[in-house]
Amino acid sequence: MPESREHGMRLSATPTVPSSKPTPGDSRLSSIRVNWQLKAIAPVALLLLAGLMLFVLATVSLRDPARHAVLVLAGGGAIAICATLIFVLAWIVQRPMVELQEKIARLGAGDLDVAVSFARRNDEIGDLGRNFNQMVSQLRESRHEIERLHLTQISRAEYFAMLGELAAGLAHEIRNPLAGIAGVVEIMARDLPAGSPARAVVKDVRVKVVQVNQILTNLLQTVRPHPPDMRPSDLNTTVEDAIAMARQQALSRTIEIILKKDVALETIAHDSNQIRQVLINLLLNAIQAIEGAGQITVEIEGHAQSAAIVISDTGRGILPEHLPNIFRPFYTTKGNGTGLGLSFARRIVEEHQGHIDVTSIVGKGSRFVVWLPLSDAAARRTAS
Numbered sequence: 001m002p003e004s005r006e007h008g009m010r011l012s013a014t015p016t017v018p019s020s021k022p023t024p025g026d027s028r029l030s031s032i033r034v035n036w037q038l039k040a041i042a043p044v045a046l047l048l049l050a051g052l053m054l055f056v057l058a059t060v061s062l063r064d065p066a067r068h069a070v071l072v073l074a075g076g077g078a079i080a081i082c083a084t085l086i087f088v089l090a091w092i093v094q095r096p097m098v099e100l101q102e103k104i105a106r107l108g109a110g111d112l113d114v115a116v117s118f119a120r121r122n123d124e125i126g127d128l129g130r131n132f133n134q135m136v137s138q139l140r141e142s143r144h145e146i147e148r149l150h151l152t153q154i155s156r157a158e159y160f161a162m163l164g165e166l167a168a169g170l171a172h173e174i175r176n177p178l179a180g181i182a183g184v185v186e187i188m189a190r191d192l193p194a195g196s197p198a199r200a201v202v203k204d205v206r207v208k209v210v211q212v213n214q215i216l217t218n219l220l221q222t223v224r225p226h227p228p229d230m231r232p233s234d235l236n237t238t239v240e241d242a243i244a245m246a247r248q249q250a251l252s253r254t255i256e257i258i259l260k261k262d263v264a265l266e267t268i269a270h271d272s273n274q275i276r277q278v279l280i281n282l283l284l285n286a287i288q289a290i291e292g293a294g295q296i297t298v299e300i301e302g303h304a305q306s307a308a309i310v311i312s313d314t315g316r317g318i319l320p321e322h323l324p325n326i327f328r329p330f331y332t333t334k335g336n337g338t339g340l341g342l343s344f345a346r347r348i349v350e351e352h353q354g355h356i357d358v359t360s361i362v363g364k365g366s367r368f369v370v371w372l373p374l375s376d377a378a379a380r381r382t383a384s
Contacts, residue, residue, distance in 0.1 A: 228271035242279035254293040289315025318360040
């Protein structure tokens with residue numbers, strides 16, 4: 001599968017840029033500048049000159065005074081025709097081109113309120129003017145939209161920064177009494193008789209305390225992340241450990257988790273604890289998406305520049321309108337979800353200079369692909 005999404009870093013070879021030094025012939029050609037009026041009038045002048053030569057040959061039989069008068073009249077007519085043609089071309093073509101050059105210079109300086117006046121003409125030059133005005137109008141609208149989005153992003157960033165600080169403070173305030181509650185529950189469990197029905201209640205309380213603590217841990221890691229501890233490790237082992245933990249959650253379900261390793265894949269620099277958290281999160285989401293019996297397939301693939309961990313399930317899938325938002329913080333479609341799991345997973349993968357791709361078909365399942373870059377040496381060996 002090609003690396004095609006916007007998340008994470010793209011690896012690409014830098015193309016060799018050819019030398020842009022001009023050759024002597026190029027500099028000589030670029031220094032020759034011929035005025036457009038001369039280009040336009042030269043064919044007409046040559047044609048009139050040829051006609052004048054023919055006219056001279058045709059008037060050889062005339063006497064000198066009459067011949068001179070005819071030649072003067074013909075030459076004056078040719079000059080008048082050329083002058084009229086230059087004036088007409090200057091009025092029709094040169095003025096719009098000069099105005100267009102001025103407006104392009106202003107546009108390059110950042111003035112997006114320019115417009116050419118010859119756009120009202122009903123000819124090709126008028127079409128050029130209308131296209132130019134339309135282009136400037138689109139650029140103006142695009143700049144206004146970019147400025148609006150920039151202000152929106154700044155406001156959102158400030159809002160999430162404030163929300164993150166608030167969430168971190170609340171998490172710490174909740175975690176302290178939660179530890180006390182967990183200790184009291186353990187003491188109560190030891191004091192209860194073996195056959196007491198309250199033991200089941202205490203067990204449920206302990207499970208809920210662990211769940212709340214996990215939610216607080218995820219929240220703190222999201223608002224106050226720590227950089228990954230990058231070490232060369234076996235990615236197959238990291239994935240296998242995550243699957244072993246996920247299988248404990250699926251013991252009471254008829255769900256099969258299949259692992260397909262890539263034994264040829266060499267060690268990859270990654271934080272095994274963080275990547276394990278990412279995979280457990282994706283696997284638990286896949287388990288929750290399956291209603292009844294189902295299957296989850298985890299496949300490790302080695303590519304030229306990266307390794308891919310593909311997690312496919314046979315669950316209910318994700319609705320198309322929800323798919324663009326699943327990585328947003330606090331966005332969830334589950335009643336008991338926090339909306340932090342996938343956001344946390346994407347942040348970890350991006351800190352590894354990778355990205356996550358996702359595709360889903362409603363009623364058939366979802367497919368998440370975690371891309372992690374290989375080291376330069378491993379990438380060269382894999383490509384060879």
